[in-house]
Amino acid sequence: MAKQIRIGHRYTRKKKVYLRGFKNNRIFLKMTNELLKNTLLRAIHSGAEILRHYFEGTFEIQSKDTLNNLVTEVDKKSEDAIIDVIKSEFPEHFILSEEVGELSTASNYKWIIDPIDGTVNFAHGIPICCISIGLERDGQMLMGAVFNPFMNELFFAERGKGAFLNNKPLKVSSNANMEIACLVTGFPYRWASIETDPIPVFERFVRLGLPVRRLGSAAIDLCWVAAGRFDGFWEYNLNPWDIAAGYLIIEEAGGRISNFKGQPYSVYDKETLATNGKIHDQMLELISK
Ligand code: IPD
Ligand code: CA
Ligand code: CA
Numbered sequence: 001m002a003k004q005i006r007i008g009h010r011y012t013r014k015k016k017v018y019l020r021g022f023k024n025n026r027i028f029l030k031m032t033n034e035l036l037k038n039t040l041l042r043a044i045h046s047g048a049e050i051l052r053h054y055f056e057g058t059f060e061i062q063s064k065d066t067l068n069n070l071v072t073e074v075d076k077k078s079e080d081a082i083i084d085v086i087k088s089e090f091p092e093h094f095i096l097s098e099e100v101g102e103l104s105t106a107s108n109y110k111w112i113i114d115p116i117d118g119t120v121n122f123a124h125g126i127p128i129c130c131i132s133i134g135l136e137r138d139g140q141m142l143m144g145a146v147f148n149p150f151m152n153e154l155f156f157a158e159r160g161k162g163a164f165l166n167n168k169p170l171k172v173s174s175n176a177n178m179e180i181a182c183l184v185t186g187f188p189y190r191w192a193s194i195e196t197d198p199i200p201v202f203e204r205f206v207r208l209g210l211p212v213r214r215l216g217s218a219a220i221d222l223c224w225v226a227a228g229r230f231d232g233f234w235e236y237n238l239n240p241w242d243i244a245a246g247y248l249i250i251e252e253a254g255g256r257i258s259n260f261k262g263q264p265y266s267v268y269d270k271e272t273l274a275t276n277g278k279i280h281d282q283m284l285e286l287i288s289k
Helices: 002-055 073-089 119-123 199-207 218-226 240-252 280-287
Strands: 061-063 070-072 094-097 101-103 109-117 130-137 140-148 153-158 163-165 183-185 232-236 256-258 271-275
Touching (some): 002 073, 002 109, 002 130, 002 153, 070 073, 070 119, 073 130, 094 240, 109 218, 109 240, 130 218, 140 240, 153 240, 163 240, 183 218, 199 280, 218 232, 218 240, 218 271, 232 280, 240 256, 240 271, 256 280, 271 280
Parallel strands (some): 094 109
Antiparallel strands (some): 109 130, 140 153, 256 271
16 A cells, blocks of 8 residues: 555656656746747847948948849848847857858757848838848747838747737738739849749739739748738749748748648748738649649
């Protein structure tokens, strides 16, 4: 009898220890996520300050691989400011950023940064541009933010916790008919050097009489689908830094994102279709004709 009680007691204690460990782990993860979010927001605001400072002033502009694929000194300053904030908190984390490339480490956290998405707009004084930062943990997007400081619009999403615009919950549109959809797309600045010609697909949508916009910032395009302003977006040849944050913002706002075959999406894909979910298959059909 006494033995039974002892066994039961040990079991109970073990269970408690186990439960306490589990709870501690959850508290630890919650604290980590809060610190990550805090750092993400501090980083994006520090980049935004740089964009605001230079927007109406003068700055150096250079061409990259093609004449109109631009980089300005502001892209680099914004990138430095963002990376400084992240490194000050998490010096061991992996960074992938458009202008510096990979600052590779063995960490399971990877920050994917576009210090200005919409550089051509920025260089021409068009206030449709933003900073985009996505954060992967173990290869899965954990949180992301896109900030257009000129419209004061901060989009944010955390996996499983929803998407927000300036702290208000975001939801994709409810339109289920592609024929009355408002769409957005983009075209690569390196058309001559890539295989896919984006014009035939663009033409198919335009011939249906659909309004198709081209804003010049893929990250903003994605966020505006998440906000229900557009019903769908597609583009060839984007890079992970264009999409990392917007990808999660779309999903958390109830939208769908895939490649042009409708397969599950990766930010390292070269085909991006993001919609409210309801017109996704209709768009896929037209794209793959
Ligand atoms: C560009 C923008 C644009 C898209 C281009 C991207 P950048 O990014 O997102 O909308 O059409 O393909 O390269 O160069 O301004 O960071
Ligand atoms: Ca970009
Ligand atoms: Ca950029």
